[in-house]
Amino acid sequence: MTVSTDQHKEGNKEVTFRVFRFNPQVDSKSYFDDYTIPVERGVTVLRSLNYIKEHIDGSVSFRAFCQAGICGSCGMRVNGLSQLACTTQVWDVLAKSREPGVIKVEPLRNLPLIKDLIVDMDPLVGKMVHYSNWVDSTMPEAQMGKKEFLISEEEFLRYDKATDCILCASCVSECSILRANKEYVSPAVLLKSYRMSVDSRDSMHEQRLAELVKDHGVWDCTHCYRCQESCVKSIPIMDAIHGLREDAIESRGKNDTSGSKHAEAFMTDIEKKGKLIEATLPIRTNGVVWTLQNLLPMAMKMIMKRRTPPPPPLVKSVKGIKIFRAMFREMTEHVKQDHKSHNK
Amino acid sequence: MKPFDIVIVGGGGAGLYAAMEAMKTNPALNIAVLSKVYPNRSHTSAAQGGANAALGNKAKDDTVEMHIFDTIKGSDYLADQDAVDVLCSEAPKIIRELENMGTPWSRMEDNTIAQRPFGGAGRPRCCYCSDKTGHTILQTLYEQCLKKGVIFFNEYFALNLSVSGSRSNGLIAMNMKTGKVEAFPARTVILATGGYAKMYWNRSSNAAGNTGDGQAIAYRAGIPMKDMEFVQFHPTGLRKSGLLVTEGARGEGGYLVNKDGERFMARYAKEKMELGPRDLVSRSIETEILQGRGFDSPAGTYVHLDLTHLGADLIKSRLPQIREMAMNFEGVDPIEEPIPVKPTAHYSMGGIDTDNQTRTVMEGVYAAGECACVSVHGANRLGGNSLLDILVFGRIAGRTAAEEAGKFTQGRITDAELAEQFEEIRGGMHASGRYERYGELREELGRTLALNVGIFRESSLLQKGIADLAELRERFKKVRISDSSDVFNTNLMQVLELKNMLDLAETVAAGAYARQESRGSHTRIDFPVRDDANWHKHTLATLVKGNVTLAEKPVTMGRYELQERTY
Numbered sequence: 001m002t003v004s005t006d007q008h009k010e011g012n013k014e015v016t017f018r019v020f021r022f023n024p025q026v027d028s029k030s031y032f033d034d035y036t037i038p039v040e041r042g043v044t045v046l047r048s049l050n051y052i053k054e055h056i057d058g059s060v061s062f063r064a065f066c067q068a069g070i071c072g073s074c075g076m077r078v079n080g081l082s083q084l085a086c087t088t089q090v091w092d093v094l095a096k097s098r099e100p101g102v103i104k105v106e107p108l109r110n111l112p113l114i115k116d117l118i119v120d121m122d123p124l125v126g127k128m129v130h131y132s133n134w135v136d137s138t139m140p141e142a143q144m145g146k147k148e149f150l151i152s153e154e155e156f157l158r159y160d161k162a163t164d165c166i167l168c169a170s171c172v173s174e175c176s177i178l179r180a181n182k183e184y185v186s187p188a189v190l191l192k193s194y195r196m197s198v199d200s201r202d203s204m205h206e207q208r209l210a211e212l213v214k215d216h217g218v219w220d221c222t223h224c225y226r227c228q229e230s231c232v233k234s235i236p237i238m239d240a241i242h243g244l245r246e247d248a249i250e251s252r253g254k255n256d257t258s259g260s261k262h263a264e265a266f267m268t269d270i271e272k273k274g275k276l277i278e279a280t281l282p283i284r285t286n287g288v289v290w291t292l293q294n295l296l297p298m299a300m301k302m303i304m305k306r307r308t309p310p311p312p313p314l315v316k317s318v319k320g321i322k323i324f325r326a327m328f329r330e331m332t333e334h335v336k337q338d339h340k341s342h343n344k
Numbered sequence: 345m346k347p348f349d350i351v352i353v354g355g356g357g358a359g360l361y362a363a364m365e366a367m368k369t370n371p372a373l374n375i376a377v378l379s380k381v382y383p384n385r386s387h388t389s390a391a392q393g394g395a396n397a398a399l400g401n402k403a404k405d406d407t408v409e410m411h412i413f414d415t416i417k418g419s420d421y422l423a424d425q426d427a428v429d430v431l432c433s434e435a436p437k438i439i440r441e442l443e444n445m446g447t448p449w450s451r452m453e454d455n456t457i458a459q460r461p462f463g464g465a466g467r468p469r470c471c472y473c474s475d476k477t478g479h480t481i482l483q484t485l486y487e488q489c490l491k492k493g494v495i496f497f498n499e500y501f502a503l504n505l506s507v508s509g510s511r512s513n514g515l516i517a518m519n520m521k522t523g524k525v526e527a528f529p530a531r532t533v534i535l536a537t538g539g540y541a542k543m544y545w546n547r548s549s550n551a552a553g554n555t556g557d558g559q560a561i562a563y564r565a566g567i568p569m570k571d572m573e574f575v576q577f578h579p580t581g582l583r584k585s586g587l588l589v590t591e592g593a594r595g596e597g598g599y600l601v602n603k604d605g606e607r608f609m610a611r612y613a614k615e616k617m618e619l620g621p622r623d624l625v626s627r628s629i630e631t632e633i634l635q636g637r638g639f640d641s642p643a644g645t646y647v648h649l650d651l652t653h654l655g656a657d658l659i660k661s662r663l664p665q666i667r668e669m670a671m672n673f674e675g676v677d678p679i680e681e682p683i684p685v686k687p688t689a690h691y692s693m694g695g696i697d698t699d700n701q702t703r704t705v706m707e708g709v710y711a712a713g714e715c716a717c718v719s720v721h722g723a724n725r726l727g728g729n730s731l732l733d734i735l736v737f738g739r740i741a742g743r744t745a746a747e748e749a750g751k752f753t754q755g756r757i758t759d760a761e762l763a764e765q766f767e768e769i770r771g772g773m774h775a776s777g778r779y780e781r782y783g784e785l786r787e788e789l790g791r792t793l794a795l796n797v798g799i800f801r802e803s804s805l806l807q808k809g810i811a812d813l814a815e816l817r818e819r820f821k822k823v824r825i826s827d828s829s830d831v832f833n834t835n836l837m838q839v840l841e842l843k844n845m846l847d848l849a850e851t852v853a854a855g856a857y858a859r860q861e862s863r864g865s866h867t868r869i870d871f872p873v874r875d876d877a878n879w880h881k882h883t884l885a886t887l888v889k890g891n892v893t894l895a896e897k898p899v900t901m902g903r904y905e906l907q908e909r910t911y
Contacts, residue, residue, distance in 0.1 A: 065387075141368065149444065166479070
């Protein structure tokens, strides 16, 4: 028997699903189980897992609900990449499999594992609460329902794409910061925060931002873009993160936090030299005391291994610095304009 | 578990609105929302089209009265007219309320909420957010509930009401994370678990979990189900999954074609062709299939929805979602090949019998949304009225329960009851020897319902369906759960869902067999016309000593007299 469909038309492929298994009641560590089934074109990873569960091993555990790509339940890693099992075609994945005929299925990363492919979503919900991921309406509750806010299509378009987010947590799973720091706000929560902050009906933009600029917040992102690349709804998450940062600098100033100072130091260096002056970057970001306390041992090691960056006077500007500066200024001007029109 | 004033079962639009409104009505109350999924996963998110409200933003001359009439006519005059009054009168307020709380509605040029035309509506009054209206409404409600600090018990599977005499003591539920059976003693319970159309299994557009849990719980507690025979079929579900291909595909000019290459709608609706009303198109496709002009496949017989003549540009710009779905779920690119489709069970008009304030016959138990039958949809629901229903009556449920909670004493649930429930779900279902696979039973349930209690119904078919259901219930006793784990036992959950569907399927079949007329979504080949003299009434199905027992209830009339329903 096959994962049912048209055998007359396309034929089948034998596919081995290498499924991550872990039942906290009996297993001390995780392992993989192989299930080999014939799959034809058009069948999704979720349908295959359903088939395995119904016909081979009822104990394989995963979440699934709408099975149509809108509820976000079945986020998992398929051949290493976080995505929705219900919209992922087996044959497409197979074409890129490292081991021919094998598809590895694992739970999302960066969230606590519960069982097999099921992870705990509570930490993500907790962060949504912590960063006030809701519109705190300027309309008093007693007045609600009486009249509409008048919102331009232009404003709607500002948060339209962000409201596509289905909280599948693929971006959370792919985030490189979260791997190192589980307290980090998370791309999805930054996206939602941004969506709220560009909504003119919201009244707590500044409080939300004040929380976001603290440790584990918006400045911790290192622009690896993995969240955006893995987004199942193709939402430009990095635009939201940049938007929040621009907001932070605009409304809280350049010297607000080490995050904003770091960003500012980058800007200054790039404009001046076309590249970074790394030696003084920690001092300009976190101050002399912090740098001495935290980075001195590392600096000593770097000196020992002769890996120290050159001191500022020795950092030469890049070739064609004049043209570069002109381009840089033009670009920053564009960004400023964009930002102004956004916050109108 | 500490006792609650209100326990809400279900975290979709109705449940979340109920929670918010209850907190607003009386902030001192202890309120909990239980959901078998994280609330933001609820099936409300799948509603694309929008919610009707006579805001008059698009058509200045639209009125609540016109909305009322359209809804009553659409219901084939089976809706209760006082309930429809409530639904439509509350609509503008509730849409604005959502707007005020942050729902991102699409906008008109004058910056008001955008509205578009929808089937069966005399004016364009469907408020929308692109093609993700339900999703954005659900997000807004969930966000607002988090803001208000609503207490959620996520991934709890509701098992049964605890009942003493004519009142409920609260709810018994299984914690999916631990497998423990837990008590939720409560003064009041609001059931808001969504529809039951998934009992048609892969002939349904619904989420896997729309298994009528709330209805089954109420039914087992002796609460009557109303008008269960009315299940709306959407004409174009994908063959393999039953997932919906929206009406837009035909709106843009798609053809329906049988295996002889014929545009068969010419036979049924010469003028409107593919754009005839939903029930008519569904019946036409079904006729083609029954008369042997469909394509056969192991995943069922189907017809083609052909978009290839529309060209790549139009498909890419106007129907990108449909293209994506066809590729994801059928492996077919509609630019190059026709999409295999068949009618799919889409919405349950029937549900728990409630009054206009969402009260059931059991003291302290309320129901709202697709789970309930007030009835505002009667024999056929209009597009755009389902989201509205869950919002309006979800809110009423929250308010009513909050106002009335004080009337009821705090219920108590004994350890013995919990132990009994635990034994029932964990002890009884590990049959040894010859056993049944739940997946097979589920497939067969869907198959027999689609064949015998589907679009076309007829005495002998229904008898066959009823017999099949009895047999499936027998076989269910031997079902085996192969996962013995306490932690997140989705195997056990799916078996319990199957049991709920089996319980409810009997009421659907019994109602369909009893109703000897054709009205709205209910089509009897042997009784092809609407029979107002004998059947202008609701059916009530109640569980009495293990058997479904039918009774009837009059339809509440109002300003609108019975008329023939023509478009």
